Amino acid sequence: MTCSGCSGAVERALNRLGGISNLEVSLEKQTVVVETDHPKDVIFETIKKTGKAVTEA
Secondary structure, three states: OOHHHHHHHHHHHHHHOEEEEEHHHHHHOOEEEEEEEHHHHHHHHHHHOOOOOOOOO
């Protein structure tokens, strides 16, 4: 993520997915923390659809 537009796109995509109990997107740290019942693969694919790379910490 290189700008607030990028982090906003990730946040909007995950919020549209639904079922998110907590979501923290940090442009500064280049991280996304998600609390959800969805499998991580669903979360990763949702983020990838915004054009952003995904790595698991």
